[in-house]
Amino acid sequence: MKHIFLFLFFFFLKCIGILAQAPAPAPGPPPPLNVTKILEKAGQCSTFIRLLQNTQQLNEITSQLNNSNNGITMFVPTDNAFLNMKAGTLNSFTDQQKAELIQFHILPTYYSLTQFQTASNPLRTQAGGTSNREFPINITTIGSSVNITTGIVNASVSNTIYTDNQLAIYQVDNVLLPLKFFVPPAPAPAPTPITPKKKAGSSGSSAKQDDASSATSLFQEMYKGGVFLFFFSAASFWSL
């Protein structure tokens, strides 16, 4: 009997121990960040959230955060910033341009506010090329105050919405518009001039003229041939 009580007593203690341990967090990788949730919580971001979703860029960000060690920086314009654009600007963009616009607000590298101080301009965005007719952005800083220029628009970082060492989300007071959308593309490179062929007596300066002149000379040959044939026939006739 005594043994049974002892057994039950220890069994009881053991149960309490298990119960006490039960709430310990399950090991494993942390769940992926929900960018939508972070932006919803910040407020004033609903236009950007809608564009992120409609352009499929949300999936891009999620998978990039999961697969790259460089992290991501996002500049998120407020709803007011979208409203302050010239009327009809957003609607004038094609679907492709809307996707590029969102990519233009995303850097494929994590930057803390102080890391911007040593960033070298122009910075590369997810939208691609940094040439003067593409998607460059320049950053200027005074302490932890950060301004952005795209060549079309100036903006300031007004708030830090989220930051860890992988993802930084900053609120900006203007929609960043890329040069690519407003600057005419570089004139198509002039067709390389065809160097005149150094044919004796030929001063033709293009293939077309060469063709034309050879057609002309062929005609001249035929014509001369015809004339010759005519005189030959005439001569034959008269000699009869």
Ligand SMILES: *[C@@H]1O[C@H](CO)[C@@H](O)[C@H](O)[C@H]1NC(C)=O
């Ligand atoms: C992220 O959060 C949003 C809104 O809070 C929710 O609708 C969505 O299902 C969440 N996505 C994931 C993958 O959990």
Ligand SMILES: *[C@@H]1O[C@H](CO)[C@@H](O)[C@H](O)[C@H]1NC(C)=O
């Ligand atoms: C994250 O990446 C790992 C492998 O790199 C993959 O197994 C996992 O499914 C990915 N998770 C998400 C949410 O993409």
Ligand SMILES: *[C@@H]1O[C@H](CO)[C@@H](O)[C@H](O)[C@H]1NC(C)=O
């Ligand atoms: C950012 O721009 C504002 C005006 O647009 C200016 O007052 C401020 O000094 C600038 N800050 C930096 C860091 O360039």
Ligand SMILES: *[C@@H]1O[C@H](CO)[C@@H](O)[C@H](O)[C@H]1NC(C)=O
């Ligand atoms: C950005 O910075 C680069 C390098 O300093 C400069 O050549 C370029 O003109 C700048 N562009 C703008 C729009 O400020």
Ligand SMILES: *[C@@H]1O[C@H](CO)[C@@H](O)[C@H](O)[C@H]1NC(C)=O
């Ligand atoms: C942006 O700011 C620079 C000086 O910081 C100024 O020269 C330029 O005109 C501004 N551009 C726009 C579009 O406001």
